[in-house]
Amino acid sequence: MSRLDVKSNVNCIAEQSGIDLIRLSERLSAMELGVDETQEVGHLAAHPSSLTSFVDEPMVILGTGNTIALWYLPGAITNDLQVSSNISFTLYMIQASLQTHMLATLDPLHHAMSKSMTSGSWRKNAEYFNHTSWSLGCLEFSPARHQQGHMTPNFAPSVSADLRMDASHEWSQRSYLLAAILSSALSIMHPGLYDAGRQAMQSLDTWLSQHNQDMQDALQHWRSVFTNVSVISNQATPFHWDPHSRSDWYDMLVMVGNYEDCVLDIPTLGLQFLHNPGTVVAFSGQLL
Numbered sequence: 001m002s003r004l005d006v007k008s009n010v011n012c013i014a015e016q017s018g019i020d021l022i023r024l025s026e027r028l029s030a031m032e033l034g035v036d037e038t039q040e041v042g043h044l045a046a047h048p049s050s051l052t053s054f055v056d057e058p059m060v061i062l063g064t065g066n067t068i069a070l071w072y073l074p075g076a077i078t079n080d081l082q083v084s085s086n087i088s089f090t091l092y093m094i095q096a097s098l099q100t101h102m103l104a105t106l107d108p109l110h111h112a113m114s115k116s117m118t119s120g121s122w123r124k125n126a127e128y129f130n131h132t133s134w135s136l137g138c139l140e141f142s143p144a145r146h147q148q149g150h151m152t153p154n155f156a157p158s159v160s161a162d163l164r165m166d167a168s169h170e171w172s173q174r175s176y177l178l179a180a181i182l183s184s185a186l187s188i189m190h191p192g193l194y195d196a197g198r199q200a201m202q203s204l205d206t207w208l209s210q211h212n213q214d215m216q217d218a219l220q221h222w223r224s225v226f227t228n229v230s231v232i233s234n235q236a237t238p239f240h241w242d243p244h245s246r247s248d249w250y251d252m253l254v255m256v257g258n259y260e261d262c263v264l265d266i267p268t269l270g271l272q273f274l275h276n277p278g279t280v281v282a283f284s285g286q287l288l
Contacts, residue, residue: 013059017269018050021063049270056274070283071189077278099277102256105174108167113137113233128236135233141168142228143218144204159218172221179224182252186225189282190250197225251285
């Protein structure tokens with residue numbers, strides 16, 4: 001994780017949780033799912049947070065040693081954004097509604113989203129979805145991921161099944177602006193993770209040109225330093241950890257749409273966050 005020098009960042013609102021994130025990481029098992037209520041009570045008792053409140057203003061939450069546990073940025077994705085775009089060597093200033101643009105990039109995915117619902121994993125289980133006019137579902141996009149049960153060096157990563165669809169290729173091509181904005185945000189929040197993501201993409205590009213044509217095609221339009229993107233429509237979730245992450249990696253949540261009063265509840269921190277459209281939150285999904 002990155003660290004915050006509180007003295008040199010006087011304009012930054014920072015709250016100290018008092019949680020020793022290193023000790024918490026050591027307590028968790030390698031594949032902790034976070035769905036066992038008895039285990040979770042034990043974790044909270046062993047690593048109590050000094051915070052308890054509802055948050056609706058920009059803030060970073062710190063662990064001991066000023067390690068940044070979470071970034072909370074409401075309104076980071078504004079309705080109106082002035083964007084410089086170089087098209088055919090001509091500079092145009094265009095006024096774009098970024099949230100509207102983000103929703104428009106999802107248009108090719110409507111049919112695939114509706115087909116993604118299952119009765120198995122909670123990530124795609126219909127009981128966690130609210131019925132609205134937009135297609136419900138969850139799609140997992142990655143140009144290079146290990147298939148379930150094959151997360152060892154003996155198995156080469158491959159393109160996720162959802163990203164192989166023609167509609168997903170169109171979504172990827174439409175998402176350049178969003179990928180650039182979120183990658184830039186990560187470069188500020190966690191420079192080390194941003195650099196690692198860039199290096200990973202460069203290494204993949206070199207390797208796949210000789211070994212995997214499908215991955216090369218997928219990576220051609222992949223402009224994010226993140227290696228996995230989940231597109232989730234109207235989903236509520238049970239409390240859970242991200243066992244495929246690491247304690248010093250950030251997951252990033254970006255909310256768009258037309259809704260009000262959505263809440264992100266993180267018991268580990270003792271906090272609830274207003275999670276309205278335009279909000280960006282970055283945190284370690286393995287720890288929180």
